[in-house]
Amino acid sequence: MTSDFTEVARRARTASYDLALANRGRKDAALHAMADALLTRGPEILTANGEDVARAESGGTPPNIVDRLRLTEDRLAGMAQGLREVAGLPDPVGEVVRGSTLANGLELRQVRVPFGVVGMIYEARPNVTADAAGICLKSGNAVLLRGSSSARASNAAIVAVLRDAVAGAGLPADAVQLVPGETHDSVKTLMRARGLVDVLIPRGGAGLIRSVVEESTVPVIETGVGNCHVYVDRAADLDKALAIVLNSKTHRTSVCNSAESLLVHADIAEEFLPRVVAALQERGVVIHGDPSFQAYDGVLVADEEDYATEYLALEIAAAVVPSLEAAVDHIRRWSSQHTEAIVTEDVTAARRFAAMVDSAAVMVNASTRFTDGGEFGFGAEIGISTQKLHARGPMGLPEMTSTKFIVTGDGHVR
Amino acid sequence: MTSDFTEVARRARTASYDLALANRGRKDAALHAMADALLTRGPEILTANGEDVARAESGGTPPNIVDRLRLTEDRLAGMAQGLREVAGLPDPVGEVVRGSTLANGLELRQVRVPFGVVGMIYEARPNVTADAAGICLKSGNAVLLRGSSSARASNAAIVAVLRDAVAGAGLPADAVQLVPGETHDSVKTLMRARGLVDVLIPRGGAGLIRSVVEESTVPVIETGVGNCHVYVDRAADLDKALAIVLNSKTHRTSVCNSAESLLVHADIAEEFLPRVVAALQERGVVIHGDPSFQAYDGVLVADEEDYATEYLALEIAAAVVPSLEAAVDHIRRWSSQHTEAIVTEDVTAARRFAAMVDSAAVMVNASTRFTDGGEFGFGAEIGISTQKLHARGPMGLPEMTSTKFIVTGDGHVR
Numbered sequence: 001m002t003s004d005f006t007e008v009a010r011r012a013r014t015a016s017y018d019l020a021l022a023n024r025g026r027k028d029a030a031l032h033a034m035a036d037a038l039l040t041r042g043p044e045i046l047t048a049n050g051e052d053v054a055r056a057e058s059g060g061t062p063p064n065i066v067d068r069l070r071l072t073e074d075r076l077a078g079m080a081q082g083l084r085e086v087a088g089l090p091d092p093v094g095e096v097v098r099g100s101t102l103a104n105g106l107e108l109r110q111v112r113v114p115f116g117v118v119g120m121i122y123e124a125r126p127n128v129t130a131d132a133a134g135i136c137l138k139s140g141n142a143v144l145l146r147g148s149s150s151a152r153a154s155n156a157a158i159v160a161v162l163r164d165a166v167a168g169a170g171l172p173a174d175a176v177q178l179v180p181g182e183t184h185d186s187v188k189t190l191m192r193a194r195g196l197v198d199v200l201i202p203r204g205g206a207g208l209i210r211s212v213v214e215e216s217t218v219p220v221i222e223t224g225v226g227n228c229h230v231y232v233d234r235a236a237d238l239d240k241a242l243a244i245v246l247n248s249k250t251h252r253t254s255v256c257n258s259a260e261s262l263l264v265h266a267d268i269a270e271e272f273l274p275r276v277v278a279a280l281q282e283r284g285v286v287i288h289g290d291p292s293f294q295a296y297d298g299v300l301v302a303d304e305e306d307y308a309t310e311y312l313a314l315e316i317a318a319a320v321v322p323s324l325e326a327a328v329d330h331i332r333r334w335s336s337q338h339t340e341a342i343v344t345e346d347v348t349a350a351r352r353f354a355a356m357v358d359s360a361a362v363m364v365n366a367s368t369r370f371t372d373g374g375e376f377g378f379g380a381e382i383g384i385s386t387q388k389l390h391a392r393g394p395m396g397l398p399e400m401t402s403t404k405f406i407v408t409g410d411g412h413v414r
Numbered sequence: 415m416t417s418d419f420t421e422v423a424r425r426a427r428t429a430s431y432d433l434a435l436a437n438r439g440r441k442d443a444a445l446h447a448m449a450d451a452l453l454t455r456g457p458e459i460l461t462a463n464g465e466d467v468a469r470a471e472s473g474g475t476p477p478n479i480v481d482r483l484r485l486t487e488d489r490l491a492g493m494a495q496g497l498r499e500v501a502g503l504p505d506p507v508g509e510v511v512r513g514s515t516l517a518n519g520l521e522l523r524q525v526r527v528p529f530g531v532v533g534m535i536y537e538a539r540p541n542v543t544a545d546a547a548g549i550c551l552k553s554g555n556a557v558l559l560r561g562s563s564s565a566r567a568s569n570a571a572i573v574a575v576l577r578d579a580v581a582g583a584g585l586p587a588d589a590v591q592l593v594p595g596e597t598h599d600s601v602k603t604l605m606r607a608r609g610l611v612d613v614l615i616p617r618g619g620a621g622l623i624r625s626v627v628e629e630s631t632v633p634v635i636e637t638g639v640g641n642c643h644v645y646v647d648r649a650a651d652l653d654k655a656l657a658i659v660l661n662s663k664t665h666r667t668s669v670c671n672s673a674e675s676l677l678v679h680a681d682i683a684e685e686f687l688p689r690v691v692a693a694l695q696e697r698g699v700v701i702h703g704d705p706s707f708q709a710y711d712g713v714l715v716a717d718e719e720d721y722a723t724e725y726l727a728l729e730i731a732a733a734v735v736p737s738l739e740a741a742v743d744h745i746r747r748w749s750s751q752h753t754e755a756i757v758t759e760d761v762t763a764a765r766r767f768a769a770m771v772d773s774a775a776v777m778v779n780a781s782t783r784f785t786d787g788g789e790f791g792f793g794a795e796i797g798i799s800t801q802k803l804h805a806r807g808p809m810g811l812p813e814m815t816s817t818k819f820i821v822t823g824d825g826h827v828r
Contacts, residue, residue, distance in 0.1 A: 017746075021769055102791060106780055115802050116772065194627070198802050213608070214631055219803045240825030247827035332431075354820045355435055358530065366520060366823030375828070376819070377516060388529050388612050388816035389633045390804035402802035405790070406768045409780030411654030413661035414789070 004180045005189045009144065009196035012117045015172035016142040020114050022171055024091040027138055030169035031087035034137075035080035037165035038130065038158070042076045048157035049126065056150055068124045069151055079130040082380065086134040089379040092398040093140045107408040112401040114140030115198040119179070119190050121146045121212055123204035126154040133162050133176045135382050139400035142172075144197060146179040146190055191216040198402075203383050206310065221391060223383030226256030226338035227310045228368045231327040231353065233344035234265040238272050240365060241343040245276055247367040248341060250283045254312050256384060257339050257371040261307060262318040263327045266292075269320045285314045292320040307334045324349055328356045335359060338386050339371040360386055360393035418594045419603045423610035426531045426556040429586035433554050434528050436585055438505040441552055444583035445501035448551075449494035451579035452544065452572070456490045462571035463540065470564055482538045483565055493544040496794065500548040503793040506812040507554045521822040526815040528554030529612040533593070533604050535560045535626055537618035540568040547576050547590045549796050553814035556586075558611060560593040560604055605630040612816075617797050620724065635805060637797030640670030640752035641724045642782045645741040645767065647758035648681040652689065654779055655757040659690055661781040662755060664697050668726050670798060671753050671785040675721060676732040677741045680706075683734045699728045706734040721748045738763055742770045749773060752800050753785040774800055774807035 019027075038045070049071040056066050092112050099109040118141045120132045129145055136143035147155040159178050167173040179186050191200065194217040202212040206225045213220055230248050232241040248259035264272055269292055277296040280287055287293060288302035299318075306317040307330070321327045331340050341363035342353040354362045361371040371393060373381025378396030385391040391399035433441075452459070463485040470480050506526050513523040532555045534546045543559055550557035561569040573592050581587040593600050605614065608631040616626040620639045627634055644662050646655040662673035678686055683706055691710040694701055701707060702716035713732075720731040721744070735741045745754050755777035756767040764778045775785040785807060787795025792810030799805045805813035 017770070020772070100791065102789070106784060108790060110807075113772065217628055219633075219801060221803070237825065243825060243827050251828050350822070356431070358434070358527065359818060361819040361821060364820070364822040366821055366826040367828055369828045370520060370821060370823075370826065371819070375516070376522060377514065387633060389635070392816050393524075393819045402806050404773060405775040405785070405807045406778070407775060407780055407784055408764070408778040409784075411651065411657060412780040412784065413657050414665050414781055414783045 005186065005193070006196065008177055008180055009117065009193055011174040012142040012144055012177055013196070015174035016114065016116045016140075018172050019137070019140050019142060019175050020093070020116075022140065026169070026171060027091065027140070028087040030137060030166050030171045031083050031134055033165040033169040034130070034134065034162050035083040037161045038076050038080045038083070041161045042073060045076065045154065045157045045161060046071055046073070048153040051153040052151050061150070065124060069126065069154070071126060071154060075127060079127050082131055083134040086138045086380045089138065089397055091138065092401050095398070097403055104412060105409065106412055109406045110403050111406055112398065113404050115400065115402050117142050117144065117197050118400070119144045119146065119193070119197045119200040119218065121187060121190065121200065121202045121204070121208065123148045123208060124151055126151045126158060128203060129155050129158045130162065131380070132382065133159075135380050135397065135400060137166070137171070137175055139397050141400060142175045142177075144177055144179050144190065146187055149182050152182065188215065191218060194218050201383060221383070221385050221395070222387040223385055223395075224256045225310060225336045225386060226258070226384075227261065227308070227334060227336040228257060228259045228339045228341075229261045229263060229331050229335060230259045230341045230343065230368065231263040231321075231324075231331070232265060232268065232272060233324060233342055233346060233349050233353075234267040235346035235349055236265075236268065236272075236343040237345055238268065238275065241272065242275055242279055244341060244343050244365070244367050246279055246283065248369060249280065249285055249316050250314065251367070251369050253314055255369075256310075257368050258312070259341070259368050260309065260311050260316060261334065262316055263321050263330055264318070265324070265327070266320050266322050273320075280316065283314070285316055288315065288317045290319040293318045310336065324353060328353065331357055331359075336386055338384065339363060339368045341366065341368050360384065419600070419607070420610065422558065422591055422594055423531065423607055425588040426558055426591055427610070429588035430528065430530045430554075430556040432586050433551070433556060433589050434507070434530075436554065440583070440585060441505065441554070442501040444551060444580050444585045445497045445548055447579040447583040448544070448548065448576050449497040451575045452490050452494045452497070455575045456487060459490065459568065459571045459575060460485055460487070462567040465567040466565050475564070479538060483540065483568070485540060485568060489541060493541050496541075496545055497548040500552045500794045503552065503811055505552065506815050509812070511817055518826060519823070520826055523820045524817050525820055526812065527818050529814065529816050531556045531558065531611050532814070533558045533560065533607070533611045533614040533632065535601060535604065535614065535616045535618070535622065537562045537622060538565055540565045540572060542617060543569050543572045544576065545794070546796065547573075549794050549811065549814060551580070551585070551589055553811050555814060556589045556591075558591055558593050558604065560601055563596050566596065602629065605632060608632050615797060635797070635799050635809070636801040637799055637809075638670045639724060639750045639800060640672070640798075641675065641722070641748060641750040642671060642673045642753045642755075643675045643677060643745050643749060644673045644755045644757065644782065645677040645735075645738075645745070646679060646682065646686060647738060647756055647760060647763050647767075648679040649760035649763055650679075650682065650686075650757040651759055652682065652686050655686065656689055656693055658755060658757050658779070658781050660693055660697065662783060663694065663699055663730050664728065665781070665783050667728055670724075671782050672726070673755070673782050674723065674725050674730060675748065676730055677735050677744055678732070679738070679741070680734050680736050687734075694730065697728070699730055702729065702731045704733040707732045724750070738767060742767065745771055745773075750800055752798065753777060753782045755780065755782050774798065
């Protein structure tokens with residue numbers, strides 16, 4: 001453990017003690033101050049971002065990655081607006097989750113409390129820096145931020161601006177800190193900081209998340225990888241099915257809740273396949289199909305790799321299945337347990353699919369794209385958990401807390 | 415990954431699919447069948463246990479450990495009764511945790527579902543085998559059990575009896591399995607089985623728990639280590655304080671919710687110290703004290719090691735503190751964040767202590783011994799979590815579940 005990191009983590013812990021006691025009014029005031037500062041000090045952030053963009057471009061970074069890295073006045077305004085929206089959400093801290101008076105008169109309350117110190121490891125987008133800082137602050141957590149080194153100047157500028165704003169609003173600046181160090185060693189240090197860091201949240205591609213999950217001794221909330229399926233049942237309304245398949249696949253391809261595989265019941269394949277193949281191809285989607293799908297022009301051969309792949313692009317794997325059970329078996333084998341959808345008018349089929357599929361979200365006659373904190377009405381979202389411990393699915397502010405029991409007696413002993 | 419283990423884990427996964435769909439009636443019938451079988455087939459379990467006890471005795475195992483290993487008809491009856499009590503508890507699976515109809519008409523429900531496959535690693539007591547099997551079955555989880563090798567014959571006999579009972583009640587026998595292999599390698603295999611095992615729960619001493627937490631790639635729920643404090647405030651009722659200190663320390667010393675450190679506000683030290691020192695010593699408690707406590711006969715010198723120690727014995731560390739804040743600082747430094755108690759008649763002091771102390775349970779004018787699933791009214795308890803993710807404090811049946819979102823629409827797309 002480097003002494004730099006230990007020092008930063010200790011300051012975060014001290015800040016977390018203050019933050020845990022800060023009431024909603026103080027935290028919301030800090031969030032508005034952070035939003036204001038992103039706007040008033042936008043020029044210095046954009047200058048720093050310009051350095052990152054120039055370095056990326058001269059290093060031959062692909063244009064779509066450079067675009068994710070680039071900040072503009074509009075994007076800064078979006079980040080500021082995000083912070084104001086977090087200010088508008090209820091404070092999860094202090095919520096009484098359950099309570100009772102025990103037979104012996106002890107008063108039991110289980111109350112939401114912040115985790116303490118949260119570590120965030122994330123990739124190129126510098127807007128995550130402000131989002132994560134805002135969500136952590138509102139939920140009473142100090143945050144240690146480790147963005148990608150390609151965004152280091154942007155992240156440093158954003159954090160400097162946010163820290164000043166937090167301090168100006170009377171809360172500890174050390175509630176928001178960057179993890180020191182540029183190399184991968186600093187990520188490792190963060191991952192091994194059990195006791196100093198309470199929870200680690202990786203946000204990014206499958207490789208990043210896998211490495212954090214495997215190497216971290218700090219408890220991790222795994223987010224995001226989505227190999228999502230749409231199953232079109234024999235009892236589907238085929239118009240709804242077509243709309244849901246197209247929306248799930250093509251509404252936005254680069255996100256974890258987009259569909260990557262299509263399963264069609266054999267009984268309706270003859271009618272549905274020509275429609276869905278034509279409609280997908282018309283929108284530029286490359287289909288990797290099983291033999292039934294391969295009967296159509298332009299459909300490529302699907303192998304196991306295709307069923308396992310999260311394309312995040314205009315590509316989809318497709319197969320015909322003989323039954324709902326076979327669809328469930330396919331999903332159990334290949335899904336990342338993020339979101340699966342069934343299209344059916346048969347209430348028993350819907351009920352069985354929802355019971356048998358073990359994913360964070362199961363959609364019945366709705367697009368996979370609805371698995372989203374905003375769509376679910378949770379407001380800000382720190383990510384979509386695909387693990388089973390603590391939080392599953394879209395994570396809002398309450399998911400950024402732990403609880404404690406407060407038990408009040410009058411000299412009670414056993 | 416040994417092929418034996420992989421096979422066992424796959425069978426557990428398959429069993430978990432059936433178990434997740436089993437309704438309460440079927441699970442409760444299986445629990446009663448398991449209880450019946452422990453009694454009717456008690457002789458074969460006691461014979462197997464006799465082997466373990468004889469091996470332990472001839473190997474020079476200390477008598478208190480041999481006692482924990484030993485089963486009797488009474489202890490078997492207790493295990494059976496425990497299973498019947500689990501049958502009497504509500505089924506957590508299917509509980510709707512939250513639900514709403516979104517603005518666009520989508521119906522959102524967040525529903526409790528089993529984890530799937532749970533791994534348990536535990537030490538000598540063979541009764542944990544039946545307890546864990548019962549709690550996992552009721553919460554819809556298949557369980558992989560890894561008890562200590564000193565109890566291997568007992569655990570094998572108990573599992574054989576329970577599996578027959580589960581199968582006889584029409585649920586899959588593979589819902590309850592032993593991890594194959596006798597060596598530490600089999601523990602390692604279990605800890606690295608990410609994807610095959612959903613959650614790992616270690617129960618035992620601090621060393622066991624630390625090694626699981628550090629080596630496991632499977633998500634862990636950390637249980638049990640309790641370095642618990644009692645703080646006697648300047649505004650304490652000293653009679654209540656004395657009763658709470660004595661109960662917290664001496665009611666049962668070998669458990670995680672017993673007190674290991676006593677902090678006394680300086681303003682009442684002159685009056686309280688002679689009383690508490692005499693009362694503790696009268697009950698055979700060895701006091702490791704700071705200079706204020708050392709003024710009393712028989713008090714040993716406390717060093718940092720003492721403040722860090724979970725004695726689990728008739729020993730206590732003790733210090734005088736100048737303020738409530740100093741007590742909180744001491745607790746922040748040394749506590750394992752299990753349970754801390756304050757004794758005070760001052761409502762502001764109680765409120766501040768409860769807010770500032772970040773432990774699974776904070777007791778106000780009550781013994782630390784109340785942090786217990788049974789005392790909290792949760793019924794069966796799989797352990798007391800000292801981590802912040804997922805579950806904190808006593809874990810009952812609901813804590814043995816995850817959730818999923820079921821979202822129902824009528825062709826909804828974004």
